[in-house]
Amino acid sequence: MIGIVMFFAALAMLTIGYPVAFTFGSVSIFFGIFAAIIELAPNLAFVPVAEEFFQMFSMMPFRIYSIMNNTILMAIPLFIFMGIILQKSELAERLLEAMGTLFGKVRGGVAVSTVLVGALLAASTGVVGASVVAMGVISLPVMLKYGYSKKLATGTICAAGTLGQIIPPSIVLIILGDVFQQPVGDLFQAAFAPGLILVALYIIYILIWAFLNKEVAPPLPPHEGTRAGNIKRAVFAIIPPLTLIVLVLGSIFAGIATPTESASVGSVGAVVLAGMYRKLSWRIVDEAALETVKITAMVFAILIGATAFSMVFVYSGADYIVEETLTNLPGQKWTFLFLSMLAILVLGFFIDFIEISYIVVPILLPIAEAIGLNPLWFAILIAMNLQTSFLTPPFGFSLFYLKGVCPPEVSTVDLYRGVIPFIAIQILVLASIIFFPTFYGFSQ
Amino acid sequence: MLIKVEQFFMRVNRILGKILTVVLLLMTLNVFFDVIMRYTFHNSSVGMQEMEWHLFSILILFGVSVALLDEGHVRVDFLYDRYSEKRKAIINIIGTLLFLLPLALLILFGSFGFVTDAYQIGEISEDPGGLPFRWLIKAMIPVAFLVLIFSSVGYTVKNINILRRENRSQLTIDNEVGK
Amino acid sequence: KKVRWKLAMTWSSTLTPLASPAPKLAKMVEEMTGGNFTIRVEGAEKHKAALGILDMVNGGQYEMGHSAAYYWKGKDITSVFFTTIPFGMTAAEQGSWLYYGDGMALQQKTFDKFNIYSFPGGNTGVQMGGWFRKEINSLEDLKGLKMRIPGLAGEVFAKLGVNVTNIAPGELYTALDRGTIDALEWVGPGMDIKMGFHKVAPYYYAGWHEPASDMQFLINKKEFDKLPVEYQTVLKTAMQAVSADMYFDNFNMSAEAWAQIKEEFPNIKVKIFPKEVLQAMKKATDEVMEGYAAENADFKEVYESQKAYMAKAREWTKMSTQYYLQTSEMVSE
Ligand code: NA
Numbered sequence A: 001m002i003g004i005v006m007f008f009a010a011l012a013m014l015t016i017g018y019p020v021a022f023t024f025g026s027v028s029i030f031f032g033i034f035a036a037i038i039e040l041a042p043n044l045a046f047v048p049v050a051e052e053f054f055q056m057f058s059m060m061p062f063r064i065y066s067i068m069n070n071t072i073l074m075a076i077p078l079f080i081f082m083g084i085i086l087q088k089s090e091l092a093e094r095l096l097e098a099m100g101t102l103f104g105k106v107r108g109g110v111a112v113s114t115v116l117v118g119a120l121l122a123a124s125t126g127v128v129g130a131s132v133v134a135m136g137v138i139s140l141p142v143m144l145k146y147g148y149s150k151k152l153a154t155g156t157i158c159a160a161g162t163l164g165q166i167i168p169p170s171i172v173l174i175i176l177g178d179v180f181q182q183p184v185g186d187l188f189q190a191a192f193a194p195g196l197i198l199v200a201l202y203i204i205y206i207l208i209w210a211f212l213n214k215e216v217a218p219p220l221p222p223h224e225g226t227r228a229g230n231i232k233r234a235v236f237a238i239i240p241p242l243t244l245i246v247l248v249l250g251s252i253f254a255g256i257a258t259p260t261e262s263a264s265v266g267s268v269g270a271v272v273l274a275g276m277y278r279k280l281s282w283r284i285v286d287e288a289a290l291e292t293v294k295i296t297a298m299v300f301a302i303l304i305g306a307t308a309f310s311m312v313f314v315y316s317g318a319d320y321i322v323e324e325t326l327t328n329l330p331g332q333k334w335t336f337l338f339l340s341m342l343a344i345l346v347l348g349f350f351i352d353f354i355e356i357s358y359i360v361v362p363i364l365l366p367i368a369e370a371i372g373l374n375p376l377w378f379a380i381l382i383a384m385n386l387q388t389s390f391l392t393p394p395f396g397f398s399l400f401y402l403k404g405v406c407p408p409e410v411s412t413v414d415l416y417r418g419v420i421p422f423i424a425i426q427i428l429v430l431a432s433i434i435f436f437p438t439f440y441g442f443s444q
Numbered sequence B: 001m002l003i004k005v006e007q008f009f010m011r012v013n014r015i016l017g018k019i020l021t022v023v024l025l026l027m028t029l030n031v032f033f034d035v036i037m038r039y040t041f042h043n044s045s046v047g048m049q050e051m052e053w054h055l056f057s058i059l060i061l062f063g064v065s066v067a068l069l070d071e072g073h074v075r076v077d078f079l080y081d082r083y084s085e086k087r088k089a090i091i092n093i094i095g096t097l098l099f100l101l102p103l104a105l106l107i108l109f110g111s112f113g114f115v116t117d118a119y120q121i122g123e124i125s126e127d128p129g130g131l132p133f134r135w136l137i138k139a140m141i142p143v144a145f146l147v148l149i150f151s152s153v154g155y156t157v158k159n160i161n162i163l164r165r166e167n168r169s170q171l172t173i174d175n176e177v178g179k
Numbered sequence C: 001k002k003v004r005w006k007l008a009m010t011w012s013s014t015l016t017p018l019a020s021p022a023p024k025l026a027k028m029v030e031e032m033t034g035g036n037f038t039i040r041v042e043g044a045e046k047h048k049a050a051l052g053i054l055d056m057v058n059g060g061q062y063e064m065g066h067s068a069a070y071y072w073k074g075k076d077i078t079s080v081f082f083t084t085i086p087f088g089m090t091a092a093e094q095g096s097w098l099y100y101g102d103g104m105a106l107q108q109k110t111f112d113k114f115n116i117y118s119f120p121g122g123n124t125g126v127q128m129g130g131w132f133r134k135e136i137n138s139l140e141d142l143k144g145l146k147m148r149i150p151g152l153a154g155e156v157f158a159k160l161g162v163n164v165t166n167i168a169p170g171e172l173y174t175a176l177d178r179g180t181i182d183a184l185e186w187v188g189p190g191m192d193i194k195m196g197f198h199k200v201a202p203y204y205y206a207g208w209h210e211p212a213s214d215m216q217f218l219i220n221k222k223e224f225d226k227l228p229v230e231y232q233t234v235l236k237t238a239m240q241a242v243s244a245d246m247y248f249d250n251f252n253m254s255a256e257a258w259a260q261i262k263e264e265f266p267n268i269k270v271k272i273f274p275k276e277v278l279q280a281m282k283k284a285t286d287e288v289m290e291g292y293a294a295e296n297a298d299f300k301e302v303y304e305s306q307k308a309y310m311a312k313a314r315e316w317t318k319m320s321t322q323y324y325l326q327t328s329e330m331v332s333e
């Protein structure tokens, strides 16, 4: 019960406008004291309540330390640094413009290019913070410059950046592999088709929406010169970032680097490329590094705040309420599927995907087994659902991360509105996997 | 006077930012170097690999302070955006005192035992060729949150200055209207 | 008397069989005390500090923990003996040493300084030497081999020229698949099958480095001493019961998993390292152990105790188990 109250309290506090990270943290402190009182009631004295409370928060250093030596998270600063170097050296802009001009008079070209670049980036990292922020710094300025609507621009970036969660490698899939006791490799394979369908639908949506609404995604102004010249320019602009993508993905596939390490190859590669195109200066590297430091710290601060929040949430016994509710889910296939998907979607508002994976999924698994659901299929459904939870307002982490790199004229509401169509697409794909499993290669 | 104080905090913050810039570049090269060494020379040192997350830790822990004074932290701003500068400053002052400081103090004091345990026992890496002095990297937690408390004082001063500036201009406007 | 405890595990709640003893213990204790003594078990997904168990039990955030002693190698090198050491004792030998030799007393001596009572918490038996992408035929093949192998075994391999690499568990499968590493060690078929390593590396080498890994129950001393005697006995009895249970649980899981792997992937070859390689490993192990013993009196004491016990116990293992296996081998086709 406290958990629910805590959620709404956090919501109310967040709207005040103080930084998200510290608001989460302090709401947790407040409810931590509350939880300590309830834990000890009715024998309330100041000293034991304070002890109980400090005991709870003395877990914080351990949690922070776990974040510190979680080497997979190093992908965040490395990818952000790569992204900012590409942006500051104008290589990213030229890539997106060039890809955009290839669309000629068709509207929405830059957004489509953004989705494509996001899909490629997703194939090299499974950390959402890394890809959302990198996509944000790379393509938001370009889209805004060419008069894209803020909603379409931010929605596209949030969705494209979050693709990293479903397109392998992916942290969600690794964790689900653990919970489902299924080989990670199998899950990676199974996630491939849904990931591609998502990319395709994003693109189709953008093209249709841009076609229907003239002002949301104008075509790039035609360039002077011949068509051949334009193509030459485009090729010239696409080659460097393409080399970089080949470097990053190639180093993973050739067994040179792990996905996390490949981000460092990307960073160093971006600097070298910028140098080759004579766009490099010490000032650019310095500015890019400082910006990277601040953005990384912003992401990390949210992680700390969220870890305090979920700690108190779990400590107050909310997870047991969830457990009890879900254990009684009905055993008919469709009702079960519908209710379990709904439960995960709703819980995605409250707690992070790691907690959902370990608290909720183990309860659902035995029921799913009893019904005879294909575990791989069920795991992918859950992964899609968790991916959606990164996008859902008000607590979707992708939204916070992208907000952190938006120019001031883009407001939180723009982001909230912008992602809604993409969330709808996610749910559509989720439903299609449920109803047409064989299309995605699942045996039933 | 308060303006001077604010400038002092901002200067310290810039220096801290510079240091972290170097840390980030070192970390990037560190990871890249380890990849090259392993792949090309079949030779990697566990110590160097641990150095990667040591640098990463310093970066994320101290970066929180730099981001604070440079307004790098995310807000839910659909109401905040519409507020006056004065109201924003008040929210920031109260938020820092009620939200940020308690959290930072709790983590600061909560982590002493965490560090002294590691120090007393002489904890080192559990892997072959790993780094010694685990207490040192663990100690970065309280140190970083101490710095955050320090920075939050600077942040409060900064917002008090905004408040005073706003009040003064308000006063001028009132006077002019009065004429 | 009502007692409510919390227990933190190093493993996430789904990592069977390592994650099985603690919940079973909690259930037993609760039932044996008519619901008066309850233990809430929390996996790594809740406390998010897998390797902070010792600190948290010491600090009182949790009354109890379930982990493995060699994770505290960086705090006290002597702790490795209470899990397993390369070329050390088998599960039966080590259990005898712990319960009927000097083992438990020496273990307690080691953990006294952490303000902790330590008890055996289940055994995995022989762990496999790991999955290799290429066959190891000579010492030369080990030179520059990129392998993820932590702890003492990593130290030994490093001495033989292996390129010991740290990779986050989440990236292990991709790393082995792509050849970022050439080999890795995990546990045994029962747990390895979930990681899927058999799909990407064809050679499965027999164990040498973890002949009998004991898990560990940690209990905060102050809290344990506060318990009524009958609860202490209940707890100790339950710990011993679930420890024995985990050994069989893991044995069964590995037998089942191996049967499955063998059927689905008939090309996987189970290998024993060549004699030359094993001799070099043994020599390197002795050097590493002697090195620690020379500078650490506590380490030396436990090392000597294990060596002496093993010399005696191995005679009996040979006469009984080894000869029996040979005997039954002779009559099987
Ligand atoms: Na990915």
Ligand code: NA
Pocket (backbone or CB within 6 Å): C127, C185, C186, C187, C210
């Ligand atoms: Na092992």
